Amino acid sequence: MTSEDFRRLWELQVTDCAIADRRTIIASADDGSSAAEQLVADEAALAELEEQLHHKQAHQRKLELDMKGVEDERKEKSDRAYGGMVSDPKELASLEKKINELERNVHRHEDMILELLDEIEELEDRTNAQRGKTESQRAKHARIVESFEETTAKARKEIAELRAVREELVPQLPPQLVRAYEDGRRREQGIAVSVVRGGCCSECHLAIPRVRMPMVQRGGEIVKCENCRRILVVVKE
Numbered sequence: 001m002t003s004e005d006f007r008r009l010w011e012l013q014v015t016d017c018a019i020a021d022r023r024t025i026i027a028s029a030d031d032g033s034s035a036a037e038q039l040v041a042d043e044a045a046l047a048e049l050e051e052q053l054h055h056k057q058a059h060q061r062k063l064e065l066d067m068k069g070v071e072d073e074r075k076e077k078s079d080r081a082y083g084g085m086v087s088d089p090k091e092l093a094s095l096e097k098k099i100n101e102l103e104r105n106v107h108r109h110e111d112m113i114l115e116l117l118d119e120i121e122e123l124e125d126r127t128n129a130q131r132g133k134t135e136s137q138r139a140k141h142a143r144i145v146e147s148f149e150e151t152t153a154k155a156r157k158e159i160a161e162l163r164a165v166r167e168e169l170v171p172q173l174p175p176q177l178v179r180a181y182e183d184g185r186r187r188e189q190g191i192a193v194s195v196v197r198g199g200c201c202s203e204c205h206l207a208i209p210r211v212r213m214p215m216v217q218r219g220g221e222i223v224k225c226e227n228c229r230r231i232l233v234v235v236k237e
């Protein structure tokens with residue numbers, strides 16, 4: 001083993017860490033599923049309001065039609081009563097009573113229609129607000145999905161490039177060094193190599209006994225940190 005092997009080993013760890021970082025980016029990127037759930041809820045609320053609105057508008061048209069029928073009947077009875085064709089006072093009195101009833105019925109319809117118009121107006125406002133909310137949620141969802149695709153595509157491309165670097169590095173390393181590295185990675189949450197900085201292990205900050213430093217610098221054999229068991233390397237940074 002040479003110091004060049006340990007320099008490459010350090011490069012391998014930097015590459016593996018970069019791959020792990022990209023994997024974390026992919027795993028933690030928002031894929032828009034919670035925004036999609038909110039969008040479905042917004043769309044359902046909008047559909048519900050639109051249905052209520054159509055229902056009330058249909059009711060309004062029905063009341064208007066009914067009122068026209070009552071008005072027509074009142075007009076027909078008025079024409080008869082005051083057209084000089086009815087001479088019997090009893091019949092006239094009965095007609096007038098009926099006309100008054102129809103008059104009240106027209107007013108009742110007018111009141112119902114006015115009340116309904118208020119309700120429709122209020123419902124239209126709520127429907128428009130919900131439509132705006134739904135549209136902005138739709139745009140938000142689209143933005144998240146687009147950003148997710150961009151982020152993950154970039155990370156996947158970088159992983160492919162980093163893997164190529166890795167595949168080039170590994171065959172250049174002594175197999176026993178690769179084995180020690182892989183064992184260490186499993187044991188130490190992916191960090192198997194530690195750079196010596198200022199005479200200390202950069203991972204656990206333990207001072208490396210001076211007597212061991214020449215061995216680390218020469219790179220003739222694997223020297224591990226006595227505390228965290230990581231493979232020590234010296235690199236020019």
Ligand SMILES: [Zn+2]
Binds near residue numbers: 201225229
């Ligand atoms: Zn250490």
